Amino acid sequence: xxxxxxxxxxxxxxxxxxxxxxxxxxxxxxxxxxxxxxxxxxxxxxxxxxxxxxxxxxxxxxxxxxxxxxxxxxxxxxxxxxxxxxxxxxxxxxxxxxxxxxxxxxxxxxxxxxxxxxxxxxxxxxxxxxxxxxxxxxxxxxxxxxxxxxxxxxxxxxxxxxxxxxxxxxxxxxxxxxxxxxxxxxxxxxxxxxxxxxxxxxxxxxxxxxxxxxxxxxxxxxxxxxxxxxxxxxxxxxxxxxxxxxxxxxxxxxxxxxxxxxxxxxxxxxxxxxxxxxxxxxxxxxxxxxxxxxxxxxxxxxxxxxxxxxxxxxxxxxxxxxxxxxxxx
Amino acid sequence: xxxxxxxxxxxxxxxxxxxxxxxxxxxxxxxxxxxxxxxxxxxxxxxxxxxxxxxxxxxxxxxxxxxxxxxxxxxxxxxxxxxxxxxxxxxxxxxxxxxxxxxxxxxxxxxxxxxxxxxxxxxxxxxxxxxxxxxxxxxxxxxxxxxxxxxxxxxxxxxxxxxxxxxxxxxxxxxxxxxxxxxxxxxxxxxxxxxxxxxxxxxxxxxxxxxxxxxxxxxxxxxxxxxxxxxxxxxxxxxxxxxxxxxxxxxxxxxxxxxxxxxxxxxxxxxxxxxxxxxxxxxxxxxxxxxxxxxxxxxxxxxxxxxxxxxxxxxxxxxxxxxxxxxxxxxxxx
Numbered sequence: 010x011x012x013x014x015x016x017x018x019x020x021x022x023x024x025x026x027x028x029x030x031x032x033x034x035x036x037x038x039x040x041x042x043x044x045x046x047x048x049x050x051x052x053x054x055x056x057x058x059x060x061x062x063x064x065x066x067x068x069x070x071x072x073x074x075x076x077x078x079x080x081x082x083x084x085x086x087x088x089x090x091x092x093x094x095x096x097x098x099x100x101x102x103x104x105x106x107x108x109x110x111x112x113x114x115x116x117x118x119x120x121x122x123x124x125x126x127x128x129x130x131x132x133x134x135x136x137x138x139x140x141x142x143x144x145x146x147x148x149x150x151x152x153x154x155x156x157x158x159x160x161x162x163x164x165x166x167x168x169x170x171x172x173x174x175x176x177x178x179x180x181x182x183x184x185x186x187x188x189x190x191x192x193x194x195x196x197x198x199x200x201x202x203x204x205x206x207x208x209x210x211x212x213x214x215x216x217x218x219x220x221x222x223x224x225x226x227x228x229x230x231x232x233x234x235x236x237x238x239x240x241x242x243x244x245x246x247x248x249x250x251x252x253x254x255x256x257x258x259x260x261x262x263x264x265x266x267x268x269x270x271x272x273x274x275x276x277x278x279x280x281x282x283x284x285x286x287x288x289x290x291x292x293x294x295x296x297x298x299x300x301x302x303x304x305x306x307x308x309x310x311x312x313x314x315x316x317x318x319x320x321x322x323x324x325x326x327x328x329x330x331x332x333x334x335x336x337x338x
Numbered sequence: 339x340x341x342x343x344x345x346x347x348x349x350x351x352x353x354x355x356x357x358x359x360x361x362x363x364x365x366x367x368x369x370x371x372x373x374x375x376x377x378x379x380x381x382x383x384x385x386x387x388x389x390x391x392x393x394x395x396x397x398x399x400x401x402x403x404x405x406x407x408x409x410x411x412x413x414x415x416x417x418x419x420x421x422x423x424x425x426x427x428x429x430x431x432x433x434x435x436x437x438x439x440x441x442x443x444x445x446x447x448x449x450x451x452x453x454x455x456x457x458x459x460x461x462x463x464x465x466x467x468x469x470x471x472x473x474x475x476x477x478x479x480x481x482x483x484x485x486x487x488x489x490x491x492x493x494x495x496x497x498x499x500x501x502x503x504x505x506x507x508x509x510x511x512x513x514x515x516x517x518x519x520x521x522x523x524x525x526x527x528x529x530x531x532x533x534x535x536x537x538x539x540x541x542x543x544x545x546x547x548x549x550x551x552x553x554x555x556x557x558x559x560x561x562x563x564x565x566x567x568x569x570x571x572x573x574x575x576x577x578x579x580x581x582x583x584x585x586x587x588x589x590x591x592x593x594x595x596x597x598x599x600x601x602x603x604x605x606x607x608x609x610x611x612x613x614x615x616x617x618x619x620x621x622x623x624x625x626x627x628x629x630x631x632x633x634x635x636x637x638x639x640x641x642x643x644x645x646x647x648x649x650x651x652x653x654x655x656x657x658x659x660x661x662x663x664x665x666x667x668x669x670x671x672x
């Protein structure tokens with residue numbers, strides 16, 4: 010099973026490589042290291058969010074409120090920064106991440122304690138979070154000149170050839186690798202997704218595991234909220250509107266099964282990178298920005314078809330040994 | 339934890355009277371909520387209790403509610419369609435495109451409905467033909483359909499629909515009763531009959547409760563799901579005709595994010611998001627509740643985004659409160 014999963018990630022790596030290769034045939038500048046760094050940096054927010062969403066999807070839930078959570082945390086941090094420019098950055102980041110985690114925990118509690126399906130909960134909190142941004146900011150924008158220089162400069166600052174936002178993404182990826190492979194909690198996300206009933210009998214609290222998945226996803230959204238607001242140097246009600254679907258799309262492209270239990274950190278990151286390369290390549294090859302939506306839609310549909318075929322094959326091999334013998338030679 | 343709290347099954351020695359069980363039903367709760375909102379609204383604003391403003395209020399939700407009727411059946415069957423708003427955008431764009439060639443109103447309507455059916459068939463093919471999870475498929479087609487509208491229109495808009503086309507979204511059948519409202523109520527009756535009075539409707543419930551068992555009892559699961567997606571596409575086409583006619587123009591951002599409001603309406607109406615349970619009557623009342631809330635708050639000059647907080651809170655509390663009440667009762671009994 011592991012070989013097959015690795016196989017899928019290899020396919021994704023190959024797909025990204027072919028894509029970059031094709032584009033650079035026509036536009037050699039695209040493959041220049043500086044541009045590659047830019048593409049990676051541009052994708053870092055999506056990759057971070059996709060990792061959080063991955064945890065939630067692994068446990069057979071879905072979080073539609075991540076983009077709204079991001080926007081709310083981003084707005085709170087921007088307003089705090091505008092009102093009290095003296096707050097040191099680490100403290101501000103801690104506030105944003107804890108706020109995000111708290112909002113995620115609300116989702117998690119509703120799913121855990123009230124047994125409400127996650128899609129209903131997060132559909133509701135999505136609109137509530139967005140509305141709260143409006144109540145908080147009374148519809149006003151926080152513009153670049155209101156933010157302190159330190160606030161705007163941090164993600165753009167270059168360290169060892171990469172912007173800090175890329176380093177943050179790499180750090181988050183590292184943490185997730187550790188979480189998923191080295192901690193009981195990480196393993197229990199898979200267990201809950203593969204078979205919730207069996208998880209209960211092995212002593213895993215399904216609801217509590219889901220609660221942690223939502224809380225971590227929220228924390229990640231809070232972090233992404235800072236990166237987003239600082240990067241674009243503006244905060245308003247509608248930032249990252251509709252981004253929740255891009256996040257899910259990245260997960261799906263990365264081979265994370267919407268039915269739960271299947272998916273890897275590498276897959277989520279590669280799925281995000283694939284979308285990032287596509288989105289960055291379109292303006293380069295002179296495709297109208299209006300076509301971007303249709304193309305990412307088509308990519309999602311194709312990825313789903315592709316993943317489903319892989320999953321089905323695996324199911325057969327497990328279920329029917331005879332078929333395996335038939336396929337093997 | 340929750341597994342423990344389930345009490346052993348009680349079998350009552352006699353069934354509750356139908357009247358008593360109707361009183362306890364979800365629909366009754368919704369009706370009470372609707373009446374409460376109606377009364378609160380009439381106290382809150384002096385402009386509320388006026389036949390014309392009430393008639394205006396219905397325009398806010400009839401188009402969404404028409405899609406919600408079909409969406410209810412899709413959700414009862416255990417699937418979901420998030421692409422409905424994008425189908426509206428594509429169907430409306432197709433109508434606007436045809437308009438450039440000077441087609442007449444019946445053709446415009448036919449084109450809108452046909453595009454809706456085609457989009458629904460595309461979803462249905464992917465979901466039931468290839469056996470893909472509908473939530474991801476329709477997230478994809480949601481971008482795809484609206485994306486095509488953006489490719490055609492860019493930042494432009496189609497305008498200049500013929501004057502007789504305006505009837506669908508702006509016309510009145512009698513006094514303050516609009517064509518949209520009449521069409522919605524007629525479709526609600528049709529969907530009620532399909533879902534609650536035909537074997538097709540029973541199959542939809544069976545599929546939602548247990549697709550494998552339904553398959554083994556001779557129900558053509560894939561075909562029925564395919565039909566349901568086409569039906570949702572068709573209703574989105576109907577909504578596209580009504581909305582385009584009401585607005586008199588087509589932009590690619592038309593009906594943006596409506597899918598979530600439609601799903602909210604369906605869930606508020608007591609349809610289980612996990613499939614297998616729900617009623618058309620509940621969805622119809624939920625549609626009126628959402629219409630009354632948004633209209634009442636609108637009269638009080640509450641901005642749309644703040645209304646969405648109310649809708650979100652309502653969604654969570656209406657689903658969550660019964661669970662809390664049941665738990666508290668169980669604790670008191672024990």
